[in-house]
Amino acid sequence: MFETFNVKGLHIGVQAVMSLISNWEVAPPDSNQKKIGLTGTVCDSGDGVTHVIPVCDGYVIGSCIKHVPLAGRDITKFIMQALKDRGEEVPIDDLREVAKEIKEKYGYCSKDILKEMDKFDKAVLENGKSKFKTYKHTNMKGQSYNVDVGYEMFMGPEMFFKPEFVDAKWRTPVDEIIDNAIQACPIDTRRRLYSNLVLSGGSTSTKGFKERLEKGVQDRVNLRLDKYRQHSGIESDPINVQVTENPFLKYSVWHGASVMAKQPVFKYHSREDYMEHGPSIARYNPVMMKGQ
Numbered sequence: 001m002f003e004t005f006n007v008k009g010l011h012i013g014v015q016a017v018m019s020l021i022s023n024w025e026v027a028p029p030d031s032n033q034k035k036i037g038l039t040g041t042v043c044d045s046g047d048g049v050t051h052v053i054p055v056c057d058g059y060v061i062g063s064c065i066k067h068v069p070l071a072g073r074d075i076t077k078f079i080m081q082a083l084k085d086r087g088e089e090v091p092i093d094d095l096r097e098v099a100k101e102i103k104e105k106y107g108y109c110s111k112d113i114l115k116e117m118d119k120f121d122k123a124v125l126e127n128g129k130s131k132f133k134t135y136k137h138t139n140m141k142g143q144s145y146n147v148d149v150g151y152e153m154f155m156g157p158e159m160f161f162k163p164e165f166v167d168a169k170w171r172t173p174v175d176e177i178i179d180n181a182i183q184a185c186p187i188d189t190r191r192r193l194y195s196n197l198v199l200s201g202g203s204t205s206t207k208g209f210k211e212r213l214e215k216g217v218q219d220r221v222n223l224r225l226d227k228y229r230q231h232s233g234i235e236s237d238p239i240n241v242q243v244t245e246n247p248f249l250k251y252s253v254w255h256g257a258s259v260m261a262k263q264p265v266f267k268y269h270s271r272e273d274y275m276e277h278g279p280s281i282a283r284y285n286p287v288m289m290k291g292q
Contacts (some may be wrong), residue, residue, distance in 0.1 A: 002274045011268040012282055013260070014060050015253045016042035016053035019200040022256030026246040032195055033244060039189070040196030040244075041182055043174065043213070045160075045203035047072045050174065052181045056189045064184040066177045072203040074166050075107070075156040076100050082152040090147060094139045102135055102149050103156055109208035110154040113162070120151060157206045161216065175216030190239075194221065197243040202250045214243040 001007050020038050027033035033040075038058040044051045050068035054061040079099040083090055090098050110116035120131045132150040155165065163170045182193045197217065199210060218241040225236050248255040260266055269281045 002271055007271070009268040009270050010274075010282070011261070011266070013257060014053075014055075015044060015200070016051075016055050016060060017058060018253040018256030018260065019044065019198055020055055020058075020256065021260050022248055022252040023196075023198045023244055023246050025256070025259045026248070027244070032242065036192050036196055039192045040198045041178060041193045042198045042200055043178060043204060044200040045071050046201040047203070050160075050201075050203070052174075052178050054181055054185050054189070054193050056185070056193070061185050061189075064181050066181045068163075068170070068172075068174060068177060070159055070163055070167060070170060071201075072103070075103050075159055075203070078156045078159065078166050079103055079152045082150075082155070083147065086148070086150070088147050089145065090137075091139070091143075094137065097139075098135070098137050098147060101137065102147070102152070105135070106133060106149050106153045107157050107206050108154055109157045109160070109206055109212045111208070111212065113154065113158055116154050117151065157209065160209070161212065173216065175213055175220065178213075178217055179220045194239050194241050197241065198252075199243065199245045199249060200252045204245070205249045210243050210245055214241055217241045217243075 001010050017038065019042050020040050023040070024033055024037065039056050040054075042051075042053045042055060044053065045068075048071050050071045052066040052068070054064050076096065076099045079102055080095050083095065083099060132148045133153070135147045135149050136144060137147060138144045159166045161173045161175065163173065178197065182190050185193060194217070197213070199205075199213075204210075221239050221241055225239065229235055246252060246255075261268075273281050
């Protein structure tokens with residue numbers, strides 16, 4: 001960066017911390033997010049990969065980071081295959097773009113996939129009205145055509161909670177991964193990590209994802225507390241799971257970095273430091289200056 005782009009300063013930050021800063025910035029003054037500061041569990045899912053990253057007081061708990069090899073790209077591939085299997089007449093050159101636009105425009109997470117499929121079937125059987133939607137696409141050649149959109153609207157995003165739909169090698173739902181990541185953290189941080197689950201990345205912006213994830217993690221926490229009470233006879237204080245998102249969901253990392261950079265105590269490596277000490281300066285990247 002210093003030699004090729006001749007930048008004046010450089011800070012190397014963790015994406016999860018930037019997302020937490022963004023979430024903290026837009027949170028209401030009296031909210032839980034403002035009180036606990038840079039502590040939370042970040043679920044970052046973009047196009048290629050999904051990460052669950054616990055952060056406590058601005059420091060990443062590196063040993064507890066979880067990785068999921070599934071993300072938005074896999075949902076797009078699932079929709080592409082569904083369209084081909086149903087025989088939709090989509091030119092092969094447009095198939096990926098059509099699938100991506102269907103995912104972003106119509107995709108949603110259902111509360112119960114079996115009930116949702118039953119709704120689709122009954123709607124056709126009872127009154128002849130299909131729940132299928134019609135998507136009109138115009139390609140770069142100016143050609144327009146209609147595509148029916150059906151079960152893939154909710155079957156694609158269901159990948160996060162039933163990953164075996166798209167990858168038989170991966171069977172752990174994202175709510176279980178988040179729960180496992182927090183349980184691996186120091187015990188005195190867990191309540192705060194559960195109370196601030198932060199979403200980051202475009203794939204987490206799917207309609208209904210926030211509510212489905214919050215319910216999934218809360219159910220696992222409640223089940224564990226019930227088992228503990230049955231075995232020990234001790235009544236534990238309830239743990240409230242809260243999933244938060246902000247208006248900059250797709251770009252929360254960039255927004256958080258801009259918020260951090262404008263702080264008067266923001267610390268970065270200057271070009272002069274690099275010229276004097278060399279690349280070794282990049283091994284130390286504090287979020288703020290000492291004593292602040």
